[in-house]
Amino acid sequence: xxxxxxxxxxxxxxxxPTAWYNILPDLPGEPLPPLHPGTMQPVGPEDLAPLFPEALxxxxxxxxxxxxxxxxxxxxxxxxxPSPLYRARRLEQSLGLTGKQRxxxxxxxxxxxxxxxxxxxxPQAYYNKQAGxxxxxxxxGAGQWGSALSYACATFDLECLVFMVKVSYEHKPYRRVMxxxxxxxxHASPSNETQAGRxxxxxxxxxxxxxxxxxxxxxxxxxxxxxxxxxxxSVLNHVCTHQTIIGLEAKxxxxxxxxxxxxxxxxxxxxSNYAGISYPFAMDVLEGNAKTRFLAVEPEACPTxxxxxxxxxxxxxxxxxxxxxxxxxxxxxxxxxxxxGGLRYHGDAPSLCGLVKAGMYEARAYMQTPVFEAALQFSRxxxxxxxxxxxxxxxxxxxxxxxxxxxxxxxVILFNMCGHGHFDMSAYDAFLSGTLVDFPLADDALDASLxxxxxxxxxx
Amino acid sequence: xxxxxxxxxxxxxxxxPTAWYNILPDLPGEPLPPLHPGTMQPVGPEDLAPLFPEALxxxxxxxxxxxxxxxxxxxxxxxxxPSPLYRARRLEQSLGLTGKQRxxxxxxxxxxxxxxxxxxxxPQAYYNKQAGxxxxxxxxGAGQWGSALSYACATFDLECLVFMVKVSYEHKPYRRVMxxxxxxxxHASPSNETQAGRxxxxxxxxxxxxxxxxxxxxxxxxxxxxxxxxxxxSVLNHVCTHQTIIGLEAKxxxxxxxxxxxxxxxxxxxxSNYAGISYPFAMDVLEGNAKTRFLAVEPEACPTxxxxxxxxxxxxxxxxxxxxxxxxxxxxxxxxxxxxGGLRYHGDAPSLCGLVKAGMYEARAYMQTPVFEAALQFSRxxxxxxxxxxxxxxxxxxxxxxxxxxxxxxxVILFNMCGHGHFDMSAYDAFLSGTLVDFPLADDALDASLxxxxxxxxxx
Numbered sequence: 001x002x003x004x005x006x007x008x009x010x011x012x013x014x015x016x017p018t019a020w021y022n023i024l025p026d027l028p029g030e031p032l033p034p035l036h037p038g039t040m041q042p043v044g045p046e047d048l049a050p051l052f053p054e055a056l057x058x059x060x061x062x063x064x065x066x067x068x069x070x071x072x073x074x075x076x077x078x079x080x081x082p083s084p085l086y087r088a089r090r091l092e093q094s095l096g097l098t099g100k101q102r103x104x105x106x107x108x109x110x111x112x113x114x115x116x117x118x119x120x121x122x123p124q125a126y127y128n129k130q131a132g133x134x135x136x137x138x139x140x141g142a143g144q145w146g147s148a149l150s151y152a153c154a155t156f157d158l159e160c161l162v163f164m165v166k167v168s169y170e171h172k173p174y175r176r177v178m179x180x181x182x183x184x185x186x187h188a189s190p191s192n193e194t195q196a197g198r199x200x201x202x203x204x205x206x207x208x209x210x211x212x213x214x215x216x217x218x219x220x221x222x223x224x225x226x227x228x229x230x231x232x233x234s235v236l237n238h239v240c241t242h243q244t245i246i247g248l249e250a251k252x253x254x255x256x257x258x259x260x261x262x263x264x265x266x267x268x269x270x271x272s273n274y275a276g277i278s279y280p281f282a283m284d285v286l287e288g289n290a291k292t293r294f295l296a297v298e299p300e301a302c303p304t305x306x307x308x309x310x311x312x313x314x315x316x317x318x319x320x321x322x323x324x325x326x327x328x329x330x331x332x333x334x335x336x337x338x339x340x341g342g343l344r345y346h347g348d349a350p351s352l353c354g355l356v357k358a359g360m361y362e363a364r365a366y367m368q369t370p371v372f373e374a375a376l377q378f379s380r381x382x383x384x385x386x387x388x389x390x391x392x393x394x395x396x397x398x399x400x401x402x403x404x405x406x407x408x409x410x411x412v413i414l415f416n417m418c419g420h421g422h423f424d425m426s427a428y429d430a431f432l433s434g435t436l437v438d439f440p441l442a443d444d445a446l447d448a449s450l451x452x453x454x455x456x457x458x459x460x
Numbered sequence: 461x462x463x464x465x466x467x468x469x470x471x472x473x474x475x476x477p478t479a480w481y482n483i484l485p486d487l488p489g490e491p492l493p494p495l496h497p498g499t500m501q502p503v504g505p506e507d508l509a510p511l512f513p514e515a516l517x518x519x520x521x522x523x524x525x526x527x528x529x530x531x532x533x534x535x536x537x538x539x540x541x542p543s544p545l546y547r548a549r550r551l552e553q554s555l556g557l558t559g560k561q562r563x564x565x566x567x568x569x570x571x572x573x574x575x576x577x578x579x580x581x582x583p584q585a586y587y588n589k590q591a592g593x594x595x596x597x598x599x600x601g602a603g604q605w606g607s608a609l610s611y612a613c614a615t616f617d618l619e620c621l622v623f624m625v626k627v628s629y630e631h632k633p634y635r636r637v638m639x640x641x642x643x644x645x646x647h648a649s650p651s652n653e654t655q656a657g658r659x660x661x662x663x664x665x666x667x668x669x670x671x672x673x674x675x676x677x678x679x680x681x682x683x684x685x686x687x688x689x690x691x692x693x694s695v696l697n698h699v700c701t702h703q704t705i706i707g708l709e710a711k712x713x714x715x716x717x718x719x720x721x722x723x724x725x726x727x728x729x730x731x732s733n734y735a736g737i738s739y740p741f742a743m744d745v746l747e748g749n750a751k752t753r754f755l756a757v758e759p760e761a762c763p764t765x766x767x768x769x770x771x772x773x774x775x776x777x778x779x780x781x782x783x784x785x786x787x788x789x790x791x792x793x794x795x796x797x798x799x800x801g802g803l804r805y806h807g808d809a810p811s812l813c814g815l816v817k818a819g820m821y822e823a824r825a826y827m828q829t830p831v832f833e834a835a836l837q838f839s840r841x842x843x844x845x846x847x848x849x850x851x852x853x854x855x856x857x858x859x860x861x862x863x864x865x866x867x868x869x870x871x872v873i874l875f876n877m878c879g880h881g882h883f884d885m886s887a888y889d890a891f892l893s894g895t896l897v898d899f900p901l902a903d904d905a906l907d908a909s910l911x912x913x914x915x916x917x918x919x920x
Contacts, residue, residue, distance in 0.1 A: 086539075112839075112845070177885040178885060181888050383615070384572050422882040
């Protein structure tokens, strides 16, 4: 039986994990490499060299299970890590559970930027600094990733250039100010700083931008300047690997609670926070040592895993990246403006998609109204205000608990609270005032966006 | 020598202090009781009974040094307590310090409401619930206290009615939404809910409100309804006592660092966060077991301790509370709109003022521009974004460190980071864009507001 005298487990710094877990060598089936869209041949390290430093490229394709975390990265992690893991006892009570179904959550909102994103922003900044890079560029939509990279760059004394989608730049000024406080240079995208931006503005001076355009701008600057790299906040393997610090800590903390999760839940946009909490538990399943279930939760408005198809597709909207094997809605897909901006992505991390494809990971989609109902129930019970993204995981966890109660089954549920909602209060306002709108995805709209899939490689 | 291998100390829940420290019996000199403004006689418990439950009234006048923290309050404290204590090593580096001057900070921004305020909101809600009270009323300006009480009421299933100064209600909508998310009922003050509000609106329908008016509205509702109490977020003794959980934890954490603070620093508005971190250290000095210095930091725009006079004055602007012995700028004083809304109070906690009067506590005032410079330096080094209020403490700590370096003296400095600035980014924006304005207080303006002091009691 689990320990009932503990609210949260906070590990001492001495128990901070010192290596990340790389799931690549453990994935079921043959690895599917990213392909060059021109040649349809596997992309090699040399193709990525203009954008990323060698250390990160090596991690991207590494077959080593464990990757040592550099000392200077551990030093920065200690500003907020190990992050706490809670037993959601008050949420259980508010659901009328009596201990047979138990809820636990990992709380990543304690980082300076308020989410899990610094777990990878910090090592990315570190490896770039080591490689002699002077400046990092990136794009940001809602602002979580741009904030995390701005913080990481301040930490390792790098310049940071953020292209922020213009509509967000105008509607979320406080995220912009946060980045500037850490010293970043923030441009509304499309901007006049790049050829890509100028081309868009020439055609449409009133363009409000898109993540695809912002990526093009950030990549252009990095590709043209030897002292500048590009940084990506999700999807890629090295990003998912860095995030496994979450799950590695969570395993030790669940042991301290003397409990074992039956199901591990997280929200999925590009996949990095859910990869982070779940891969260390998946390792045990892949080794045959556990029978944990895995549940990825996404918005009905952007149902990549539940309604997308498994195919090679571009990572970006503009169609300039390598082709990646993943569940996708088509790279042309324009997600409706749900408040969970971090979940509005047409694809998902290839490693995660492989686990869904293999039948090991389940996926579920929700409309945003029941998600905000879950967020409200959580915040009144547990206090913390979740961001819209992890509120999807909360909804999934609540439904799992209620289903187990219905079936009179014991079920231990662990979910990832990947960030706070302090910069998302307008979404709560919309929910509380009854103006929140749901965006079901029509079949014909999905069919249309799937037309954007590129030609697929011939079967091997 | 201090431990150099530790970034932060996070105590396990098992080391959470189980009693608060009440400084009243240890204060130097004869205690000066609050006086009834009509009779000029000491106020008795019966005068406070219409507003507060008996348990809190007893704590207000208690001569017991230690007050046990009830189990249900400890259970809620464990949602975020013990809070971490950091060695600000990266800030030291950015200041060019080499270890002879050492900076430590206690981080209260990890609470659900984002500040130290829940340390007292939670026990206040608990004691009211125990007394059969159904609803709490309060006022809030910037919103920190209203948020904390809303959270506490959600926790103990009490109704919460918050009168929010209208200008803040309109300019800080996200603080309002935060309170509503926790289920509070929030009115812009002056409101039509009370006679006090209606009187103001009749004279001036466009009134933007004031903290004084909001207090009058909250007190009116509590005084008229037997099932309703009023809750105050600072100044009173029971509030300062609840906050000593901060300093009690900090003492154990400094021991874990194997270091001893030479000076303890905090910002002062009503005084509760600084009382909280400093009184447990002051206890040792009062007992003759330590020689710690104490430095209270306030805004030049509202320089209660540095330019106010020590006298009996009303706690509120409207002149309806008991008279309290304190440093005051006169209860008519209208502080200019500095961003540190929590420091805009004409008086200070009587216990804290007594320690300043006795020469044991020092005080210093700063303009807000150098305070935001310090906030920026802190956030770029340590990551976390401080609220404008604790940024005053940061500025004080930096100046102490630099003065000690100048004198080539060893100095160990502990300061309280009492809350995050996630809802204050407009202030950072003003600073970064060069539009921040300072508000020096002219002598004649101070002389005018001191005219509002009531007749003083005859010397004993």
